[in-house]
Amino acid sequence: MPSVMLRKREDGKLLFYVAKKDLEETIESLEFDSPDKWGGEVVLGDGSRYYFDILDAPPKIPLTLQAKRL
Amino acid sequence: MAAMTREETEALIQEVLEIYPEKSRKDRAKHLAINDQSLEKSNKCITSNRKSLPGVMTIRGCAYAGSKGVVWGPIKDMIHISHGPVGCGQYSRAGRRNYYVGTTGVNTFGTMNFTSDFTEKDIVFGGDKKLAKLIDEIEVLFPLNKGISVQSECPIGLIGDDIEAVSKQKTKEHGKTIVPVRCEGFRGVSQSLGHHIANDAIRDWVLDKRDGDDSFPTTPYDVAVIGDYNIGGDAWASRTLLEEMGLRVVAQWSGDGTIAEIENTPKVKLNLIHCYRSMNYIARHMEEKYSIPWIEYNFFGPTKIAESLRRIASYFDETIKEGAERVIARYESEYNAVIAKYKPRLEGKRVMLYIGGLRPRHVIGAYEDLGMEVVGTGYEFGHNDDYDRTIKEMGNATLLYDDVTGYEFEEFVKKVQPDLVGSGVKEKYIFQKMGVPFRQMHSWDYSGPYHGYDGFAIFARDMDMTINNPCWKNIKAPWKTETTSAEPEKAVA
Numbered sequence: 001m002p003s004v005m006l007r008k009r010e011d012g013k014l015l016f017y018v019a020k021k022d023l024e025e026t027i028e029s030l031e032f033d034s035p036d037k038w039g040g041e042v043v044l045g046d047g048s049r050y051y052f053d054i055l056d057a058p059p060k061i062p063l064t065l066q067a068k069r070l
Numbered sequence: 071m072a073a074m075t076r077e078e079t080e081a082l083i084q085e086v087l088e089i090y091p092e093k094s095r096k097d098r099a100k101h102l103a104i105n106d107q108s109l110e111k112s113n114k115c116i117t118s119n120r121k122s123l124p125g126v127m128t129i130r131g132c133a134y135a136g137s138k139g140v141v142w143g144p145i146k147d148m149i150h151i152s153h154g155p156v157g158c159g160q161y162s163r164a165g166r167r168n169y170y171v172g173t174t175g176v177n178t179f180g181t182m183n184f185t186s187d188f189t190e191k192d193i194v195f196g197g198d199k200k201l202a203k204l205i206d207e208i209e210v211l212f213p214l215n216k217g218i219s220v221q222s223e224c225p226i227g228l229i230g231d232d233i234e235a236v237s238k239q240k241t242k243e244h245g246k247t248i249v250p251v252r253c254e255g256f257r258g259v260s261q262s263l264g265h266h267i268a269n270d271a272i273r274d275w276v277l278d279k280r281d282g283d284d285s286f287p288t289t290p291y292d293v294a295v296i297g298d299y300n301i302g303g304d305a306w307a308s309r310t311l312l313e314e315m316g317l318r319v320v321a322q323w324s325g326d327g328t329i330a331e332i333e334n335t336p337k338v339k340l341n342l343i344h345c346y347r348s349m350n351y352i353a354r355h356m357e358e359k360y361s362i363p364w365i366e367y368n369f370f371g372p373t374k375i376a377e378s379l380r381r382i383a384s385y386f387d388e389t390i391k392e393g394a395e396r397v398i399a400r401y402e403s404e405y406n407a408v409i410a411k412y413k414p415r416l417e418g419k420r421v422m423l424y425i426g427g428l429r430p431r432h433v434i435g436a437y438e439d440l441g442m443e444v445v446g447t448g449y450e451f452g453h454n455d456d457y458d459r460t461i462k463e464m465g466n467a468t469l470l471y472d473d474v475t476g477y478e479f480e481e482f483v484k485k486v487q488p489d490l491v492g493s494g495v496k497e498k499y500i501f502q503k504m505g506v507p508f509r510q511m512h513s514w515d516y517s518g519p520y521h522g523y524d525g526f527a528i529f530a531r532d533m534d535m536t537i538n539n540p541c542w543k544n545i546k547a548p549w550k551t552e553t554t555s556a557e558p559e560k561a562v563a
Contacts (some may be wrong), residue, residue: 003353005358007354007357007358009450019266019351019354022119022453022454022455023454024454045110046111046113046413062354062357062361063358064358068373
């Protein structure tokens with residue numbers, strides 16, 4: 001369960017950053033991204049997939065979250 | 071020698087790797103790469119931030135060097151205790167030339183060495199009592215210090231001393247910030263982890279000290295310069311440009327910096343990161359906790375400076391944007407004169423770099439402004455994100471080498487034959503004896519500053535006086551030169 005820091009890049013894309021792994025990738029797709037549901041499976045720019053617990057509302061970015069590796 | 075093609079570079083790498091035993095060859099091959107600008111991600115071509123192989127000559131430092139030497143050391147009004155045996159502190163004392171203003175030994179302590187001087191007794195019975203006594207002594211002898219940091223050396227972690235408990239106890243007694251830093255040298259693979267540990271210590275023990283205290287008057291133009299260590303006065307040369315364009319620099323991290331500046335940093339509007347490698351952790355933390363955006367900038371060479379000033383200005387209103395243009399215009403004639411003077415002497419010269427932190431990619435622009443070409447670059451302790459940022463800066467088919475060994479670097483230089491090598495003091499004399507012009511780029515070879523427009527003039531002068539120095543023609547002993555003059559030398563009485 002790496003702790004992941006999410007931040008917005010200047011072009012509006014979400015960046016997925018894991019300090020311990022030096023991993024900084026863009027998020028290509030997010031399973032749920034609507035005002036009442038956020039999270040689920042994410043696919044990164046390099047093709048790897050992670051899972052965020054589903055939240056009731058989109059969180060305020062930047063934020064550190066726990067992600068599960070799929 | 072013309073630029074090398076991909077195949078030639080590949081062949082060169084293979085040739086250099088030949089000498090290693092098979093297992094090491096396989097490992098080292100991952101750290102040597104040919105630059106390919108079409109790649110977006112460096113992990114496709116190069117591996118970095120891995121343990122160095124036993125037996126090779128690595129140029130890396132340790133976690134203590136990263137924390138005490140780089141991040142904490144330059145904070146001038148704190149006393150940094152090298153907690154452990156005397157050598158680590160003494161042999162690294164004042165070597166980095168982080169300039170500062172103040173009276174050393176009275177209100178600033180940058181070039182001094184404070185150590186608990188561990189002996190066998192302390193290893194056997196523990197050194198916490200000694201540390202407590204040391205802190206008390208510091209309070210008596212140097213009452214104007216604004217805080218103390220305890221920088222652990224290897225034995226502290228090995229014997230399991232509780233420096234946190236001592237620090238908390240003494241903070242209560244003396245009412246000053248006392249920060250325990252767990253930067254034992256054996257942690258991690260290089261000084262890079264020391265930077266991270268130091269950043270985390272600042273985050274946990276210093277940064278939140280003034281949360282909820284609004285007595286510090288702020289302006290909409292407050293910025294902090296982060297990751298500029300004021301080597302030879304670099305931070306001052308950067309600061310003047312930012313102030314000239316109308317920004318207010320609240321804090322310098324950490325060259326010529328104070329603990330008060332660090333505590334005030336969460337009140338700024340924008341964090342400016344120069345050394346990404348050593349300070350990105352704290353910038354990311356401040357972005358998350360205090361919603362302060364951060365950007366990287368580059369103050370080497372007029373092209374990159376103008377680019378950076380405009381980028382910084384884009385975060386502010388029109389007055390700052392005008393200010394940026396005004397600053398660029400003001401220095402235009404100055405830097406054009408520098409280029410006009412030195413470019414004809416340096417045009418077409420080829421440079422190989424091997425440094426740490428930000429310079430392997432940041433100085434490329436400055437060399438290009440002088441018409442020079444960087445044909446190889448590498449990081450001592452860079453991570454993947456550093457190489458991501460380097461790929462676009464370097465030309466195609468140039469060499470990239472991560473944690474290069476002494477042997478590889480020498481061989482590369484012999485084969486590529488650059489006109490200048492820029493690296494650290496450990497490599498300096500090897501290359502000078504080989505007859506290759508060399509600049510020590512860790513602390514600007516006792517020169518500087520190199521940042522900003524003022525620094526660029528000094529940078530250009532230094533490169534010229536190194537490359538075009540007449541001494542390089544006299545490297546070979548006179549009786550070994552083939553073209554001896556026909557006329558025998560006249561004896562002088």
